[in-house]
Amino acid sequence: MCGRGLSVVRRGPPPMVQLAGSVANLRRCACSFSPKQLYSKRLPISAEKYRDLIKLCDDGNIPEPFQAEYRSLPHSARQEDILPESDFDDPEEEE
Known part of the structure; x- marks a missing residue:
């Protein structure tokens, strides 16, 4: 390679992907799944x-259509802001 760029030129239509089964089966599978509810109420932040x-x-950093969701979040002054433990070490802590 020695500093030279690599370019790929594709000609023609993109490759087609064939799925096993029919579109109706895919729709049926997607509609029949419902996740199990783990909490009885929304947890506060x-x-x-x-x-x-x-x-x-x-x-205005959060678009208007999503603001109602954020404004309705349950919150509590007693709730601590707890970050999950990271799998990675912070380089600043190692020094």
Whole structure:
């Protein structure tokens, strides 16, 4: 390769992918699946996280069609903002 770029030129129609079964079977499979409900109510987020999300809504960073979902999130001042443990080490902590 020695610093030269590689370019691929495709001619003709894109390749077709053939699926086993029919479209009707795919629709039936997609419609019959419903996930199991794990919680009886929505879990609250921290008040700080809620405040930050609302600021994103107010500043227009979250599009209008999605803002109602964020504004309706349950939140609590007693709820701590807990981040999940990472599988990766933070390089700043190693020094």
